[in-house]
Amino acid sequence: MNKKLLVSALSSVLALSAMAGCSNQTAQTGGEGGTTTAQGEQTLRFGVSGFEGVFDPILSDNVYDSYVTSLIFEGLVTNDPTGEAVPKLATWELSEDNLTYTFTLKDGITFSDGTPCTAEDVAFTYNTIKEPDYAGPRTAVGAAIADIKVIDEKTIAFTMTDPSPANLLNNFTYGIMSKDHYAHSSFEELAALNDQPLGTGPVVLKGWAAKQYVDMVKNENYWDPEHALKIDGVLFQNVEEDAILAALQNGEIDFCQPAAKAENVEAVEGMDNSHLVSYLANGYTFMCFNTTKPTLSDVRVRQALVYALDRESFLQAEYGSDQLVSLGMCPVSPTSWAYPDVSDLNAYSYDLEKAAALLDEAGCVDTDGDGIREMNGEPMHLRWLVYPEATWPGTLSGMAYDSWKQIGVDLEIVQMDFNTVAATTMDAEPGQKDFDIYTMGFSLSIDPDPTGGLFDADAYSAGGFNASGFRDERSQELIKQGLQEFDQDKRAEIYKEWAARQNELVPTLIVAYRSEIWGINNRVHGLDDIGVYTDFTQLISNVTLD
Amino acid sequence: MKNYIIRRLLQIIPVFLGILFILFFIVDRAPGGITSNIMDPKMTPELKAALKAKLDPDLPFYTKFWNWLVQAAQGNFGFSQKHYRPVLDVIKDNIGCTFALSLIAMIFSMLLGIPAGIVSATKQYSHLDNFLTVFSLIGLALPTFFLGLLLLKVFAVDLKWLPSFGLSDPKLANAPFLTRLGDYAYHLILPSLVLGLAETASFMRYTRSSMLEVIRSDYIRTARAKGLSEKVVIYKHAFRNAMIPIVTLIGFRIPGLISGAVMTETIFSLPGVGKLAVEATTTRNYPLLIGINAMLTLTTLVATLIADLLYAAVDPRIKYD
Numbered sequence: 001m002n003k004k005l006l007v008s009a010l011s012s013v014l015a016l017s018a019m020a021g022c023s024n025q026t027a028q029t030g031g032e033g034g035t036t037t038a039q040g041e042q043t044l045r046f047g048v049s050g051f052e053g054v055f056d057p058i059l060s061d062n063v064y065d066s067y068v069t070s071l072i073f074e075g076l077v078t079n080d081p082t083g084e085a086v087p088k089l090a091t092w093e094l095s096e097d098n099l100t101y102t103f104t105l106k107d108g109i110t111f112s113d114g115t116p117c118t119a120e121d122v123a124f125t126y127n128t129i130k131e132p133d134y135a136g137p138r139t140a141v142g143a144a145i146a147d148i149k150v151i152d153e154k155t156i157a158f159t160m161t162d163p164s165p166a167n168l169l170n171n172f173t174y175g176i177m178s179k180d181h182y183a184h185s186s187f188e189e190l191a192a193l194n195d196q197p198l199g200t201g202p203v204v205l206k207g208w209a210a211k212q213y214v215d216m217v218k219n220e221n222y223w224d225p226e227h228a229l230k231i232d233g234v235l236f237q238n239v240e241e242d243a244i245l246a247a248l249q250n251g252e253i254d255f256c257q258p259a260a261k262a263e264n265v266e267a268v269e270g271m272d273n274s275h276l277v278s279y280l281a282n283g284y285t286f287m288c289f290n291t292t293k294p295t296l297s298d299v300r301v302r303q304a305l306v307y308a309l310d311r312e313s314f315l316q317a318e319y320g321s322d323q324l325v326s327l328g329m330c331p332v333s334p335t336s337w338a339y340p341d342v343s344d345l346n347a348y349s350y351d352l353e354k355a356a357a358l359l360d361e362a363g364c365v366d367t368d369g370d371g372i373r374e375m376n377g378e379p380m381h382l383r384w385l386v387y388p389e390a391t392w393p394g395t396l397s398g399m400a401y402d403s404w405k406q407i408g409v410d411l412e413i414v415q416m417d418f419n420t421v422a423a424t425t426m427d428a429e430p431g432q433k434d435f436d437i438y439t440m441g442f443s444l445s446i447d448p449d450p451t452g453g454l455f456d457a458d459a460y461s462a463g464g465f466n467a468s469g470f471r472d473e474r475s476q477e478l479i480k481q482g483l484q485e486f487d488q489d490k491r492a493e494i495y496k497e498w499a500a501r502q503n504e505l506v507p508t509l510i511v512a513y514r515s516e517i518w519g520i521n522n523r524v525h526g527l528d529d530i531g532v533y534t535d536f537t538q539l540i541s542n543v544t545l546d
Numbered sequence: 547m548k549n550y551i552i553r554r555l556l557q558i559i560p561v562f563l564g565i566l567f568i569l570f571f572i573v574d575r576a577p578g579g580i581t582s583n584i585m586d587p588k589m590t591p592e593l594k595a596a597l598k599a600k601l602d603p604d605l606p607f608y609t610k611f612w613n614w615l616v617q618a619a620q621g622n623f624g625f626s627q628k629h630y631r632p633v634l635d636v637i638k639d640n641i642g643c644t645f646a647l648s649l650i651a652m653i654f655s656m657l658l659g660i661p662a663g664i665v666s667a668t669k670q671y672s673h674l675d676n677f678l679t680v681f682s683l684i685g686l687a688l689p690t691f692f693l694g695l696l697l698l699k700v701f702a703v704d705l706k707w708l709p710s711f712g713l714s715d716p717k718l719a720n721a722p723f724l725t726r727l728g729d730y731a732y733h734l735i736l737p738s739l740v741l742g743l744a745e746t747a748s749f750m751r752y753t754r755s756s757m758l759e760v761i762r763s764d765y766i767r768t769a770r771a772k773g774l775s776e777k778v779v780i781y782k783h784a785f786r787n788a789m790i791p792i793v794t795l796i797g798f799r800i801p802g803l804i805s806g807a808v809m810t811e812t813i814f815s816l817p818g819v820g821k822l823a824v825e826a827t828t829t830r831n832y833p834l835l836i837g838i839n840a841m842l843t844l845t846t847l848v849a850t851l852i853a854d855l856l857y858a859a860v861d862p863r864i865k866y867d
Contacts, residue, residue: 052629135597140590188625194631207716210636238712238815239815242813246702423582427578453587465587
């Protein structure tokens, strides 16, 4: 009796979940529902967690949804492995005043439903961003574009708000959407099409289920036979970090990006069915000083604190491998053409004596004999905001607590969650940013332009990214020059001087440059070229499977 | 009885509104907002402020509370800002798995835990009792993530009997219903085992202590003195009374059916409400957070009522009017 009850209860529960699970499926199969899997189908399986189902190039706001949109959609331009802009759907010409880009679409481009992709579709995509009720993450693109003019079926001109060598890669890599498919009268109507993507790319969406999978198959109507998919499809499978290496080892997934930790490198290298690919990422972790505080406004005090921080030991303790991380020097990534000569940079090697001497020189000495230095009567007591979502801020601040004590600096480590740190440092009004030090990581765009970022004094505001409050006129001048110069070699010189200057003045210390690692099954060919400027979606047409 | 139910149902309304009001207040005071974790230098403060004004207009929390109530009354529970989809749809995507997982785990733990508790109590201090006690203490003490990863290693990685992640095989998305059902069951074996084992232990402990108390009472001695068989004494007279604290326990577990189990969901990469709630908090996706909490609050209130009604069913001495 009980057994029967159990069985029927179980099956009704499962029926419920089956219905809930399939609710997404019905929406997108779009007539192709009947094609069930043939044996031996060649599908590339990506183990990943974090996709949200926003498969719209102008709405997707996280890297995993963006992987899906970069497979299904194509932009006007893309970048090559060195980070240079190259044509994708269109070639371009820049006007004499560096303000107007005229794009000419390649021949024969069609959307996956067979309809042609014209200049009208391009205009539609960018006009949608500029609609007043558009509430997506690309408003900066809308603001950068002043005017859009369709010249003929294949030609379209964009006039920018300001000339900038970064305009091309910042604004024209986003996927082009079909104006017929995405016709909408309100933002909600547009958003409702999130999970029914239609683009010009080499794959189309077959179905997806929240936090389970995204199933994509080859676009049979793909316009560019040279870059058509050689495999039958791409499948994203939701696997959390805890189980991802087990899934790779089991052969349940073909590739994944585990956290760049020594134990994960070892684990992947120990697998006989998979291999490791690693490269230095375009980004850094940083430690920001609140330079509006009287003590921290003195460059010697900041330098002293950096000298008294044993970052080499920190990197060993935290990452356990030289392969995965290198010492941070300046706010340009070593992967960039704008990275200065290392001899122009100070590595601030651990030196407590030098640190103490710098503090003495700055007039920061222990006058009352309590072991803590004072400056202008104020004791050197610093508050460091640390968030627990990553482990490294805790490790670094813990080491600083010990070593700074030896030079007479008292550190208080304050724990809060990531958003609270962001709200306290960046979102708060100037003058009310209640911290002395905070740490975070930052990814960079391909173009090294630092406008609006951590080191731009004009971004010191409520909601701006510069929380240090540091202003150096020469640095600001260099940032402006960098945007007026269109010759890359000359630009590089400007940014090199700028970067070296930040390294010397340390309003914000670059803590480390980190690597990214991928574990790839040996049956996959063509993905080993994943690199800092080349994500796997750009390699998808090279991929073959054993 | 009918009056009692109506009265209790009416009581739910002010309690529910009160809890929601406090929730809106807390959310209003929480630091950070929907645009706090945008890390794009091209998004100037002005652009961020404009975006926030569209996604989450700056209104007093009681106004937001009122607007929410008005819209909820029309069946609109808000718009999840990270998903660009209605909150109800996002929850729907996750609740099926949570419900199936928790219900299987709960049924499994009751079927195993309650009988084990009875046996344990009737044969107090026997070898069997000692064994079950030790077993249940291990079950209670073992952290879910440890047990989960252990079973994952043994059954998925080493033996390869079971899948290591997910709820279903995407290639079966268009397969016949029964095939899909089997596939779900196959994927849920490990997670529900992990989730169920800890609960089995707690059901067993509760049943054992409750049973021991009842067995020592006078009317059980009377029943035995009447010459009733031990079976009848235990299962007919003692068991029903011993069930009362268990019913409370079950009542407490009902909200758990939809609130999810973050650890288990994370280890086995399952969709689930628990993880969704955590994500809503860390991304400051307040409409989703409020939607999930409103649902949980309501379920908890109704579940408490159901537990109270069940008391009357198992214990004739309890009468409501």
